Amino acid sequence: MSETPLRNNPVEHPASTPTRREVYEAGVRRRSNRIALISTVSVLLAIVVLVPLAPGWEAVQRAFFNGRVFAATFPGLLEAFFLNVMIFAWSAPLIAISGLAIALCRDTRAPALFPLRLFGIAYTDIFRGLPVVLVIYIVGFGIPGLGLPRPWNSPYIWGTLALVLVYSAYVAEVIRSGIDSIHQSQRSAAASLGLSDQDTMRFVVLPQAIRNVVPANMNLFIALQKDVALLSFIGPVEIFRQAGVYKSLYANFTPYVGAALIFLALTIPATRYADYLMNKQNRARS
Amino acid sequence: MKLISGTALALFFSTTSVLAAGDGTCAKGKTLTEGTLTIATGNPAYYPWVMNDAPESGEGFEAAVAYAIADKMGFSQDKVTWVRTSFDEAIQPGAKNFDINMQQYSITPEREEMVDFSLPYYTSAMAVLTTQNVVDSGAEATLDGLKALKWGAVATTTAIPMLSDVIQPSDAPLLYNDNADVNAAIMAGQIDAALYDLPTALYLSAVVVENGALLGQFPPGQSESPDQFGILMEDGKLLKECVDAAISELTESGELAAIEAQWLSKATGVPVIE
Amino acid sequence: MAKLSLRRVRKRFGEHEVCKGIDLDVAEGEMVCLIGASGSGKSTLLRCMNLLEPIDDGVIWLDGTDISEPGLDPQPVRQQIGIVFQSYNLFPHMTAAENVMLAPRRVRRLSREELRPRVAKLFSRFGLGDRMEHYPDQLSGGQQQRVAIIRALAMEPQIMLFDEITSALDPELVGEVLDVLRDLRKQGMTMVLATHEMGFARELADKICFLDAGRILEQGPPDVLFASPREPRTKAFLSRVL
Numbered sequence: 149m150s151e152t153p154l155r156n157n158p159v160e161h162p163a164s165t166p167t168r169r170e171v172y173e174a175g176v177r178r179r180s181n182r183i184a185l186i187s188t189v190s191v192l193l194a195i196v197v198l199v200p201l202a203p204g205w206e207a208v209q210r211a212f213f214n215g216r217v218f219a220a221t222f223p224g225l226l227e228a229f230f231l232n233v234m235i236f237a238w239s240a241p242l243i244a245i246s247g248l249a250i251a252l253c254r255d256t257r258a259p260a261l262f263p264l265r266l267f268g269i270a271y272t273d274i275f276r277g278l279p280v281v282l283v284i285y286i287v288g289f290g291i292p293g294l295g296l297p298r299p300w301n302s303p304y305i306w307g308t309l310a311l312v313l314v315y316s317a318y319v320a321e322v323i324r325s326g327i328d329s330i331h332q333s334q335r336s337a338a339a340s341l342g343l344s345d346q347d348t349m350r351f352v353v354l355p356q357a358i359r360n361v362v363p364a365n366m367n368l369f370i371a372l373q374k375d376v377a378l379l380s381f382i383g384p385v386e387i388f389r390q391a392g393v394y395k396s397l398y399a400n401f402t403p404y405v406g407a408a409l410i411f412l413a414l415t416i417p418a419t420r421y422a423d424y425l426m427n428k429q430n431r432a433r434s
Numbered sequence: 435m436k437l438i439s440g441t442a443l444a445l446f447f448s449t450t451s452v453l454a455a456g457d458g459t460c461a462k463g464k465t466l467t468e469g470t471l472t473i474a475t476g477n478p479a480y481y482p483w484v485m486n487d488a489p490e491s492g493e494g495f496e497a498a499v500a501y502a503i504a505d506k507m508g509f510s511q512d513k514v515t516w517v518r519t520s521f522d523e524a525i526q527p528g529a530k531n532f533d534i535n536m537q538q539y540s541i542t543p544e545r546e547e548m549v550d551f552s553l554p555y556y557t558s559a560m561a562v563l564t565t566q567n568v569v570d571s572g573a574e575a576t577l578d579g580l581k582a583l584k585w586g587a588v589a590t591t592t593a594i595p596m597l598s599d600v601i602q603p604s605d606a607p608l609l610y611n612d613n614a615d616v617n618a619a620i621m622a623g624q625i626d627a628a629l630y631d632l633p634t635a636l637y638l639s640a641v642v643v644e645n646g647a648l649l650g651q652f653p654p655g656q657s658e659s660p661d662q663f664g665i666l667m668e669d670g671k672l673l674k675e676c677v678d679a680a681i682s683e684l685t686e687s688g689e690l691a692a693i694e695a696q697w698l699s700k701a702t703g704v705p706v707i708e
Numbered sequence: 709m710a711k712l713s714l715r716r717v718r719k720r721f722g723e724h725e726v727c728k729g730i731d732l733d734v735a736e737g738e739m740v741c742l743i744g745a746s747g748s749g750k751s752t753l754l755r756c757m758n759l760l761e762p763i764d765d766g767v768i769w770l771d772g773t774d775i776s777e778p779g780l781d782p783q784p785v786r787q788q789i790g791i792v793f794q795s796y797n798l799f800p801h802m803t804a805a806e807n808v809m810l811a812p813r814r815v816r817r818l819s820r821e822e823l824r825p826r827v828a829k830l831f832s833r834f835g836l837g838d839r840m841e842h843y844p845d846q847l848s849g850g851q852q853q854r855v856a857i858i859r860a861l862a863m864e865p866q867i868m869l870f871d872e873i874t875s876a877l878d879p880e881l882v883g884e885v886l887d888v889l890r891d892l893r894k895q896g897m898t899m900v901l902a903t904h905e906m907g908f909a910r911e912l913a914d915k916i917c918f919l920d921a922g923r924i925l926e927q928g929p930p931d932v933l934f935a936s937p938r939e940p941r942t943k944a945f946l947s948r949v950l
Contacts, residue, residue, distance in 0.1 A: 333793065333795060333797045334797060334799065336755075336760055336793070336797065337793065337797035337798075337799070338799075338811075339760060339782075339786065340758060340760055340786055340790070340791045340860075341786065341787075341790075341810070341811035341815070341859065341860070341863060342783045342784070342786040342787040342811055342815045342863060343783075343810070343811055343814055343815060344783065344814075344815075347814045347815075351799075351810055351814065352799055352810075355801045356799075356800065356801050359801065
């Protein structure tokens with residue numbers, strides 16, 4: 149009899165049998181999983197059963213989720229999406245470089261470089277305040293309108309420049325916040341070793357700052373991937389424009405749904421990855 | 435095939451219901467507001483289809499045709515109301531705010547799967563809008579000459595299948611939201627030419643595009659599927675037979691041709707592209 | 709002649725004057741300990757010595773050269789006077805070895821190949837021979853602080869300043885860092901320490917300076933100052949910490 153309580157003591161069996169706490173927590177976990185499953189299934193069921201009962205469902209389905217139109221247009225959309233990928237691929241590095249340059253302009257402290265600093269401030273204020281579409285129109289139609297010869301008036305060149313102008317303002321701000329986030333003691337340590345201001349920035353501050361802002365910049369680049377579609381306003385037939393063409397040819401909105409699916413296939417993993425990086429960073433900091 | 439049988443069917447209905455349409459009872463109970471015909475046009479509506487963006491005046495080709503059709507259907511001038519819609523609003527599912535929608539919609543078999551079109555009220559040639567500079571630099575109105583040009587078009591028009599099927603330019607065409615953007619691209623030298631229906635091309639070259647010119651036209655008879663404008667209606671609405679009857683009547687009596695002669699400039703002098 | 713001399717050094721942050729006229733001499737090979745309550749100005753004084761903070765008034769001489777002249781380029785001076793901080797301040801994105809080699813590479817233009825044997829020697833001398841390729845967050849506090857000391861030594865300074873370098877450490881790690889200081893002392897390095905380690909100061913220092921509210925209230929050899937302080941405030945402080 150006297151041995152029973154001893155045997156129940158969890159310390160006696162650390163590895164083989166679960167402790168009382170573990171048994172309890174496993175029970176709680178099972179129960180919450182069950183509730184989550186039931187509520188998810190019932191919401192999905194409600195959507196799947198109730199929405200098609202709506203009187204206009206058949207028309208909506210025909211206009212937005214039309215299998216025939218989807219099959220006919222999806223390959224063309226994929227092909228057009230390649231242009232989005234290309235525009236993104238050459239814009240992103242340019243944005244990263246010019247964003248960094250502008251962030252450094254804003255961070256200059258030497259009085260002789262004050263004009264540079266003023267430029268950095270004005271630049272980020274102006275381009276973060278302007279709608280992207282407006283910049284694309286002004287730069288994409290305006291600059292070539294000054295009389296540039298082909299191929300230098302291409303909407304691809306100037307449309308890309310518009311994206312670079314706007315997005316480097318955002319990237320510059322993010323990088324600057326990263327620079328500000330590096331503790332003064334790091335600069336002190338570098339200075340105490342006799343490093344120059346430029347070397348301190350290049351070897352000590354920037355590498356840490358940029359690492360800190362990778363997740364925030366990931367989000368910006370996901371937004372960029374969507375805004376590449378705005379280049380269609382000045383001519384390039386990327387996926388959004390191609391979907392619009394199909395829409396008007398078929399009098400049907402399904403091509404937009406197809407385009408959305410293609411976008412999501414890219415942006416959802418990218419967003420998840422950015423969140424993962426962000427969480428990892430938050431964990432590392434705490 | 436579908437288009438032809440559809441047209442044949444429509445013709446059948448129209449001939450049998452001429453009398454019904456003529457006495458103005460065909461549309462009874464089939465309009466949004468009883469006793470009134472609600473007609474949609476674009477926002478804005480463009481010359482020469484509607485003059486001064488004021489369809490109520492009955493001036494401009496489509497405005498005049500609209501009132502003539504309404505009259506045949508038994509709606510007097512004061513029983514017609516106008517609304518504005520975009521193309522997207524015209525094709526969206528659900529209740530519509532118009533009975534008939536008229537803004538140079540080209541009839542295509544794909545579109546007919548989704549919405550109803552009336553019989554055509556106008557058959558358009560496609561024309562090549564460009565600038566005098568391009569013409570002077572030696573652009574030719576031949577298929578080979580056209581292939582070499584840098585092309586643009588408004589993305590929502592049937593000019594696009596025409597471009598890709600007939601002209602097949604060597605560089606992928608650039609597409610735009612509206613006439614204003616096409617004009618901006620021409621001004622910026624980013625495109626040499628744009629493809630439009632002939633009346634719009636004539637208007638743009640004369641009024642909008644600086645130094646504008648027409649390089650040539652593809653007359654409707656020459657094309658395999660000529661660009662025909664129809665009135666758009668909600669799919670399955672019974673109004674189609676009344677509208678078709680009215681249009682057939684106008685066509686047969688020559689009234690339609692007279693309206694066309696009054697509002698659309700003759701395309702004489704625009705070279706034909708072989 | 710003293711290696712490092714301070715006369716009437718004043719430093720204020722806004723309204724608050726942290727150093728109110730400091731006079732101090734550090735002789736070649738001497739070890740001077742600054743003691744005193746938190747906020748008495750020890751850290752600021754050290755940061756003034758290697759020009760991390762510009763002084764408002766007074767003079768600092770290094771080997772008879774006025775290094776406190778306004779407008780003077782501080783970088784050559786900082787190469788002469790190394791400093792180690794309470795919170796290590798290692799560069800977290802570099803390995804221990806890269807931390808140590810950065811300044812010699814950039815400032816003295818030495819190549820990694822030239823530096824590596826010397827750096828490796830320093831690491832093994834301070835018991836870190838197998839930690840060169842570790843990142844700071846893979847090292848214990850004591851190890852990080854030793855790397856920070858090696859980093860400062862790699863510039864071969866003539867004077868080393870230590871700003872409460874054991875205060876952030878767990879008690880069991882304090883010893884390994886103090887051993888490094890003993891080692892340096894034996895080598896004859898000129899050192900100024902701000903410290904709370906009274907036993908250590910008593911054992912090794914040549915001179916103890918008691919700072920109170922921005923002034924050096926009392927200074928002298930450890931036996932004298934610890935055994936029979938003259939000032940009542942020194943007495944009060946020592947009775948609290950000993």
